[in-house]
Amino acid sequence: MVCLDAPSRIHVRRGGVLRLQEAEGTVVTCHAGAVWVTLEDDPRDILIEAGESFVIDRRGLSLVCAIAGPAEVAIAPPATIAADDAAPLETVPAPVSPARAA
Secondary structure (H helix, E strand, O other): OOOOOOOEEEEEOOOOEEEEEOOOOOEEEEEEOEEEEEEOOOOOOEEEEOOOEEEOOOOOEEEEEEOOOOEEEEEEOOOOOOHHHOOOOOOOOOOOOOOOOO
């Protein structure tokens, strides 16, 4: 299993698998080769090739597998901030345009 606190670039040999647990929000970017991303309880087959990215969009186990040869991927964990440090949301009113004279 891969545990990351900072963005990492990883070489994955053909057939090699990265296991990412509870990685919702993590960005997987393929820099070379191609990888297959599969997510727990998700029927999709997600294939990303060099130059493409995918954001893991669910909790649970995620697998990243090099499929057609070696691959180089970057794994960037989601940015996290403590709830106490989060700025409160503000409601910004929409601009009001003056009525046109007919």
